[in-house]
Amino acid sequence: MPMTELLVINGTVITQDADRTVLTNSAVAVQDGNISAVGPTADITTNHDAQTIIDADGGVIIPGLINPHTHVSDILLRGSFAENRGLLDWLYNVKRPGTLAMQPEEHATAATLYCIEAILAGVTTFVENDTEVLWDDWTDIEAKLEIYDQSGIRNIYAAGMVDCGADNAFQELVLDIQTRDNDVDHPPLERFVEETDTVLKEVNSLIEAYNGTADGRQSIWPAPVVVETTTNRCFQAAYALAEEHDVMTTVHVAEAEAQEQRSLSSIEYLRNIGYLGDRALLGHCVQIDENDVRIIAMTSTKIAHNYMANMRLATGFAPVAAMLDAGVTVGLGTDNSILNDTVNPISDLRAMTGGHKGYHRDPGVVSTQKAFDMITIDAARAIGRADSLGSLEVGKQADIAIVDFDHPHLTPSPNPVFGLVHAAQGFEVDTVICDGDVVMQDRQIRSFDEPVDSVLSRAERMAADLVDRVGYA
Numbered sequence: 001m002p003m004t005e006l007l008v009i010n011g012t013v014i015t016q017d018a019d020r021t022v023l024t025n026s027a028v029a030v031q032d033g034n035i036s037a038v039g040p041t042a043d044i045t046t047n048h049d050a051q052t053i054i055d056a057d058g059g060v061i062i063p064g065l066i067n068p069h070t071h072v073s074d075i076l077l078r079g080s081f082a083e084n085r086g087l088l089d090w091l092y093n094v095k096r097p098g099t100l101a102m103q104p105e106e107h108a109t110a111a112t113l114y115c116i117e118a119i120l121a122g123v124t125t126f127v128e129n130d131t132e133v134l135w136d137d138w139t140d141i142e143a144k145l146e147i148y149d150q151s152g153i154r155n156i157y158a159a160g161m162v163d164c165g166a167d168n169a170f171q172e173l174v175l176d177i178q179t180r181d182n183d184v185d186h187p188p189l190e191r192f193v194e195e196t197d198t199v200l201k202e203v204n205s206l207i208e209a210y211n212g213t214a215d216g217r218q219s220i221w222p223a224p225v226v227v228e229t230t231t232n233r234c235f236q237a238a239y240a241l242a243e244e245h246d247v248m249t250t251v252h253v254a255e256a257e258a259q260e261q262r263s264l265s266s267i268e269y270l271r272n273i274g275y276l277g278d279r280a281l282l283g284h285c286v287q288i289d290e291n292d293v294r295i296i297a298m299t300s301t302k303i304a305h306n307y308m309a310n311m312r313l314a315t316g317f318a319p320v321a322a323m324l325d326a327g328v329t330v331g332l333g334t335d336n337s338i339l340n341d342t343v344n345p346i347s348d349l350r351a352m353t354g355g356h357k358g359y360h361r362d363p364g365v366v367s368t369q370k371a372f373d374m375i376t377i378d379a380a381r382a383i384g385r386a387d388s389l390g391s392l393e394v395g396k397q398a399d400i401a402i403v404d405f406d407h408p409h410l411t412p413s414p415n416p417v418f419g420l421v422h423a424a425q426g427f428e429v430d431t432v433i434c435d436g437d438v439v440m441q442d443r444q445i446r447s448f449d450e451p452v453d454s455v456l457s458r459a460e461r462m463a464a465d466l467v468d469r470v471g472y473a
């Protein structure tokens, strides 16, 4: 009888394998951080001698959720977002001033708050797009990476790269927009611009120092921030760095039309300079056309759809239905925790799938199963990790969540995937396992020593001070 570290028993296992098999009265066995068996509870318990047994008690056992596009530090700015702001207004009057004013201990507190919320929502992997990086000092970055290590879940730190300034017309537009909030302490527009060679050297060093640390749970990607502030050479070098280190690269593309006006579409431009391919994950792609979708499909480029943020900023509906028809891999990201305003993939599903159906007046687009795929196996594909994450299959890494369906709003639930997409809110996640370790059980976070209450009051205190310091109205 094989000695097994951990068994999760007595649940309905949504495997997310190629056949989307759902197994009732079943169990998952974990050995050395990997899934060693999946099958009926009676068989698994007979054939394995486990050190730890977690009883799902009739709940639903799912792959740990993957959030392919999010931001962390600005979580402390929650609640200071005013109504009626478009993308540039929000970015230059709210987000940039706030994140730039943050001290390392504030970044660390933001990261702790973020991870607690993510774990409570069943997330075991997230891609942080750090878009406000000052490369002369790694203190802020390292403060967050230290917290991610403690969190017990997987993080991908997408290291923001900015190597050219925006053109004069754009700068004038931003200065105009900033007059809306004259009391805010605005950082200079060129604050993040770094020499191409410097930013490439720094990102390469960060990858060498931290990629694969935290027992393999931590990854670093090169991440040009947006098309307008990245040179061709930087894009090409970012893709080459991703190949060299066997990681991916990501960039925000076509989130709003006003930002990207050129004779070529941003997608055509990125293809021409060689940035598209299976190592590229493009965030947003809201303002793109059929030709762009075809190019994305042909190049096997991956997409992070950020539905809630697109709705909040009124940037529009990304052509997700067309992307799916063309066979494009699309993961669902929560994006900024002050544009969503939660870090909760399950709670986004119902809005996302319903939104696309309503927009197209077609109940057939973005099916229930496809929606759930977008936070599990398709999200794993989107981040280049489908060989190890995103489904509950033998040989994959043991990232598992248990969802308690014993709630009125999930009763009856003849199809648990339907329940997860159309009824669950996210708080029903009961237990989270990452890399074979239990990071939350019975909604008690195990990975951080500090009690959740204490983190919340510290975050509240720091956020109030930050809002005061920056001068938000």
Ligand SMILES: [Zn+2]
Binding pocket: 069, 070, 071, 129, 252, 283, 335, 336
């Ligand atoms: Zn983003």
